[in-house]
Amino acid sequence: MKKILPFLFLALFVLSLVGAFIFLATSKKMIVVQEGNFEQKPIEMRAGLYQDSDCGMVIDDLKDASQIISKDGKSWFFHDHGGFIRWLEDKNIKDDVKIWVISRDTKKWIDAKDAFYSLRDETAMGYGFGAYENNSEGFVSFDIMRLRMLRGETLRNPSISKKLLNKEN
Template identity: 60%
Template sequence: MKKLLPFLIISVFVSIIVTVFLSLASQNKMIVTIKNNTKKLPIKMQINKYQDSDCGMLIDNMEYISQVISPSAQTWFFHDHGGFVKWLEDKEFKDEAIIWVMSKDTKQWVDARDAFYSLIDKTPMGYGFGAYEKKAFGYVNFDTMRLRMLRGETLNNPHIRKQLLGNK
């Protein structure tokens, strides 16, 4: 029984978290996805109305938001660019998806594949990838950002964090 106790405690904790997220979603009528975005343009978002499609958290900050639109015109929302990379990886339409990211420098929606990415921004999930329309020293392109995310080379990795930020 003692060996099962930690498993039971973790299971109860996870169940409580899932229940809280589901109840918040139903109470606030949070938007998880939008269908029929036939123009395939970014949808105007409001704080605390959309749910991140990767982690399920409420999107309460518009600084690092992104949207993925499938060929069938369905749109998903994310509050950290690393999240859409992880979420999109196993989707059949990953190469055909239209991806919009909010640019930190111009405050405009930018095609994710044309954006440049900082590796050291303080993002909601801690991945560190801030999107920018204009290239600056140290920024990487979409393919490099995607590869770093999939390899786990984010600020959540203590070795990468130390490499990029030193002892901060």
Template identity: 50%
Template structure:
């Protein structure tokens, strides 16, 4: 095979492979990325759906990301959705990393170490806003989780009234 024929066929083929690889990379959704480092991932608004309520994530406020030990990232629009999903799917928290977007420091923080308000307006109206710094009335992760699993959250009108009256 002549060198010129090889260049005429080989160069366009390589160029197509590079362009295709770049296209795949820029169009890959964050939930398709192998996240072995278990860091919170960036996402574009209205491109990622919460696996629990199926709402699209818009902005970072109140979002949560759970990364499994295998590196699979799951995105949630509300920490309450994560709690329900984890229970229904029977997903182990062991070896996983939970990130929540903090309302006070405006960055992702460790969800297991965060403090949770009981009365914030959140996407699914559960009321559990995440904070890095504790304030009076805030609860740790496990207390928030138990409240969510028992249905003791702002989505229940009776609980909502009791929480708001007890401020």
């Protein structure tokens, strides 16, 4: 019996956490997927109302928000551009969606494939990819950002972070 108790406590703890997340999502009426967006236009989001489809966190800050919209009108929401890359990679719809990102410089929704990406912005999940409508030195294209994300070449990688941020330690 004494050997079972630690596992029982662990199981109860995990169930409590799962229950808390489910309670928060349902009590706040979080939007995880929105249907009916057949025009594939960006949905005006409000902070604290949407849940990130990749990590499940509440989207409290919209500065790096993004949306993926499928042809059947389903919209998924993200608070870090690296997250939508991760989430979309194994989906069978990945080549047939519209992706919108909020531009940090113009504060408008723009097509993710037309955006330019910084490699060193502070973002919700720490990947570092801020989206911009206007190009600047050191920014990369959507395809390069996607490749770097899939390779793990983000600010979450200590060697990449050190190189990009010129840290000495």
